[in-house]
Amino acid sequence: MSNLLKPEILLAVKDLPLAAKTAVDGFMAGMHAAKVKGAGLEFSQYRSYQPGDDLRWLDWKMYARSDRYYIRESEMETSIEISFLLDASNSMRHTENGIMKMDYARYLIASLGYLSHLQGDATGLAVLHQGALFAMAARREAQHMARFYYQLEKIQPGGVFTAPMHYRDLFSGPHKRKLIVFVTDYYEQEGEITTLLETLVALGHEVMVLHLLGRRELNGDYSGYDAVEDLETGRQVELSRHTNPEEYTKRLEQYMEQIRIRLLQKGMYYRRLILQEPMDAALRDLLNQRNKMKR
Known part of the structure; x- marks a missing residue:
């Protein structure tokens, strides 16, 4: 694994396209060139x-x-269409060790998009933000990728998860099977995220879910805090001195395992990503999933 894939190094590169190229170059350095060369034409x-x-x-x-x-x-016999779906609701403001979930997601999608474009794939972007939806159709042109990076750079998390009435652009257009890569912290109130994903699978798409978590969030480490705030509802949750981190972690693990099993049963791919860890696993997963679709 290249040090160039560490989030603190990538996020220090303020130019998003350059950071994406840096990440993919570091990733490619650890693989045989034949596995990541451009699409067979x-x-x-x-x-x-x-x-x-x-x-x-x-x-x-x-x-x-x-x-x-x-x-x-x-x-383009070996190319496919890849659309990146980004959860930009307010809970993506969660920050640990100076790394905000939204920033990690931004650089992650930029890197995955660069790799997708390098493979000759049509690359698209949809952002669930402020209860609404922004969508860019998938294209292969270099100019399109400049717009792709621009939209990623300017988006800021806010609001709650988008309601179904705004999903039209996700479901409209040519009914062509594609790979949808969904980056989210999976913060849902009433199963709305899972319902959306199951609908996309029912339409015939391949779905890859990248679930972002902070290490402190995962371990229930809120030492030094008397309360935490729900970033989407604003609700304050008091933290007792007797709160048991081990019990919290156990319940969270059970919840995430339930999500993982449900998604797998519907034919989706699921991976948990920790904010403090490198992005190489997600890059490798993207190549594996696109190659699976080509077979």
Whole structure:
């Protein structure tokens, strides 16, 4: 595992695209190049270059012969569509060791998106924020990725989890099977997150859930605090001196195991990610899941 994948190092890079490239470069350094090279392409035909086309597909030999720019159009047989779904409700403001859940999620999705684009996949973004939904359709162009990073940079967590009446853009459009990567702290009141995920699976999509937790949150370590605040409801919870961290951890583990089993039973992939730990596992999972869809 590369030190470049440690969250405190990545978050110190204020340029989000550069941080994403840094993370993926560090990840690739630990893998055989053949496993992460660009999508396998089968040549189809040439067409004239248009502004916004990915420069990776320019054919320089054709340019040398004709003094004109041509793009090699190809059958993207090994590419898929990947949409990143981000829970940006107010509970994502939770911070430990100077790392906010939202910032970890921002850099994580930027890195996963960079890897997706590197593989030749169409990459999209949807953000559940302030009770509403922002969505960008998946595309492959380099210009699209600039907009992808821009939207990630400007979003700030707020409000409660988005209500079903705003999910229309998630369910509309061509009914094409895609990989949906959902990054969340899984803070739900009445099963609303699980219901959304089960609906996406019912529509035929592959769903990958990345559950963010802080180490102190996981261990029930609230030493030095008399109370904690529910970031989405504002409700204050008093902490007794007799609060048992071991009992808290046991109940939390049971709750998360129930979530994991339910998602697995519906065919979803689930991984828990700790804020203080590197992002390499999620990058590896993305490659594994996309390769699974290609088979």
